[in-house]
Amino acid sequence: MRLGLLLLALSFQIFPAAVAQTTVPTPASVVPPGKPAPAAASPAVAKANEPTTPAGTWQLVRTIALPQPGVASLDRRGTLYVADVRDNIHQYGPDGQALNTFSPPQPGHVAQLEAWNTTKILVFYDDRQQLLLLDRFAAPLGQFNLLDLLDGTARTATLAPDDRLWLLNESDLTLRQFDANAKTFTHSTPLDLLIGRSRPDFRFLREYQNNLYLVDRVNGVYVFDNLGNYRKKLPFAGLSTIGFRGDELYFLADGAIQFFHLYTLAQRTVALPPGVAADVRQVLVGEGYAYVFTAAGIQVYKL
Template sequence: MWLARPALGRPEGVGVRWGTVLACLLPLATHGQGTVPSAASVAPAARVAPVEAASPEKTVNPNAPTPASGTWALVKNLTLPTPGAASLDRRGTLYLADRDNNLRQLGRDGQPLNTYSPAQPGHMAVVEAWNQNSLLVFYDDRQQVLLLDRFLAPLSEIRLADYIDGTVRTATLAPDGLLWVLDESNLTLREFDPQALRVVQSTPLDLIIGRSRPDFRFLRQYQNNLYLVDHTSGIFVFDNLGNYRKKLPFLSLDFITFRGDELVYLSEGQLHFFHLYNLTERTQALPPGLDATTVRQVLLGDQYAYFVTTKGVVIYQL
């Protein structure tokens, strides 16, 4: 019986009643018919998302002001044909895949620092540098994860197909060194231990997704929550154990980024700043002359903003 299956995100030890089950599943079953949960909705749907204290981990200053409209100061415009995935570490160092799938390491102001050239070709679908100890590169065509140190020296290489029975769409690196991967074939979010080379836990997504046809694009862990971007229906939010918490109704997104206590995304030619705990949102115009249709990814550091476009990287001082 499917009701014997634990409800995703339900606190351990809490009993399940028919009313609670129906309250949890009804919004999911009707989502494909146009029902969009509010930014504060959680599972069970009757509860309001609790305000959590920010993680004590060292991050960008949560109180750091973002630039007011019209105050963007251009620092550098780097020409780089067809750049790929990019990521920013806690020191403000930028990591960027180029057209030839080399990984470039750039200083805060765009100064070249180092380059990693892989021994065999492959498409760098994800670059994740937020972990303080290692850097993750995910090759979607090879279904392989590469871990590098801060000098871009290889630490380990893992062929996910040897341990996961399915196709991984996207992946990210958690602060504890474990990997989160989205198994698209089985619609399952999995946590993988790269040291023990085994799946630690799995979260099925079928009941959460409901009747919708997802198009997963991006995965990122930040301040003890895991954010899974579905281009079709919004952002699914899980805790650091993989339990489903809520859904943010931000549609048609390919990427998100974070700065302090805000989730940042680009939509309709503007930057949107969504506060993770107050659940408030504000917008800000892009720098003058920057074509939003060319922007592939936005990264915000403590002092600089990086806009990865189809022609390269444009850097502004905040």
């Protein structure tokens, strides 16, 4: 009996790691300043053998027929704004019910919609270098001609919570903040040292929780503070847009929604509803509903 207890005690001393072993965390979720991720890297997502959150809890409530939908955005109330193939702006309630439609007086390509401000919706026309502001009923409030503001060409733009404008000047590779009330630029951040010799492909810009996120399809997601000071880079290359929900950033990759926690750096994967993964172009996730964009239109799911 004493001999058996002695052998058992020795086994715990020799093999403690087998009892305390934990799962190894996912590879570098954040690239520190000065150490850019490889340009050819694909979005960092959960491994294929890691468990994913099933989409079985998603309930299809509506299908919106909107061929070739363009850029889209959700406001804080869950209202959805979508550009169609003719660059009209469609407004839908959280459950996908049609509310309003804005038709521009002159043609232009909608490169970005930003509705997170709730009181104002920003529409960026990249071909005519114009910013249009709409109210929450999709009625015009005002507009800015960027050719009068920038000595160059804006590639992407967004509206800050304080109604200031963030602009990415592609001509001189600067990130600039414009105060429309004072009619002056308040901050300017050069990007040439961050980008190096790579050829960036800027696609999306959004200020969220006092940080500014700039999506470069080639290099990843650059993160700045709300004054334009560079903080870090997320190694999610190959993206055209990102979304935010709570404390998480999310994007579509590998036929699933990849969530990345902004503070714990944890990553998780949510599977798409069966039968839609091959045709999905974009996904927006709100508090109660998710919106899956395909070539035929938008599928609205209750979460």
